[in-house]
Amino acid sequence: NAGVTQTPKFRILKIGQSMTLQCAQDMNHNYMYWYRQDPGMGLKLIYYSVGAGITDKGEVPNGYNVSRSTTEDFPLRLELAAPSQTSVYFCASSPRQGAAYEQYFGPGTRLTVT
Amino acid sequence: GENVEQHPSTLSVQEGDSAVIKCTYSDSASNYFPWYKQELGKGPQLIIDIRSNVGEKKDQRIAVTLNKTAKHFSLHITETQPEDSAVYFCAASSDTGRRALTFGSGTRLQVQP
Numbered sequence: 001n002a003g004v005t006q007t008p009k010f011r012i013l014k015i016g017q018s019m020t021l022q023c024a025q026d027m028n029h030n031y032m033y034w035y036r037q038d039p040g041m042g043l044k045l046i047y048y049s050v051g052a053g054i055t056d057k058g059e060v061p062n063g064y065n066v067s068r069s070t071t072e073d074f075p076l077r078l079e080l081a082a083p084s085q086t087s088v089y090f091c092a093s094s095p096r097q098g099a100a101y102e103q104y105f106g107p108g109t110r111l112t113v114t
Numbered sequence: 115g116e117n118v119e120q121h122p123s124t125l126s127v128q129e130g131d132s133a134v135i136k137c138t139y140s141d142s143a144s145n146y147f148p149w150y151k152q153e154l155g156k157g158p159q160l161i162i163d164i165r166s167n168v169g170e171k172k173d174q175r176i177a178v179t180l181n182k183t184a185k186h187f188s189l190h191i192t193e194t195q196p197e198d199s200a201v202y203f204c205a206a207s208s209d210t211g212r213r214a215l216t217f218g219s220g221t222r223l224q225v226q227p
Contacts, residue, residue, distance in 0.1 A: 031213060033214060040219070042118075042205075042217030042219045043215070043217045045214045048214055058214060094213065101146045101213055102148070102160055102163065103148075105157035105158045105159070107155075107157050108155075108157050
């Protein structure tokens, strides 16, 4: 299993541009999450999904959108990029069964908006 | 919502010494408490977790303790090694709704050889 994969690893955007961060998992996990990590800080939840076709906002959703058309993929869309969106973005997935809460993280996408 | 505070923000120890990192949480409904290790340029990796029906859990050189009454939990690393140097995050979650993690702000552990 590849686990959770993210592309691209790095990206520089100009203010006002848009882009999609890709996330895929091959563990058949129902739950998927997007977090952002600012320098010296913990991770904050942007959006999450409990299954294909179901998404909802986290703590810091403004400026982002998501979709979940399949169990495997959970892309994050940035519209009209702003300097405040400069951050490292992590995607994670988690199984749904029973009391299993473990979240497995991808390697991250480092985004700079200038 | 949940709030998780983590201390200290940095910790430097000599190789072979023990390291302790402490976290407090605010939501009494939280019942799952994982610890993640993050190495430079990588995603967080789960190293140990504990659920609210357990007071202590150990895995080789690492252990986690939980005090539900006081709403705090701690990570203990014994016989530290240079490869333990990393940023450690605590987190909390409940089994309702989104099951998302609320993270502490992290502790940078430096193990001096």
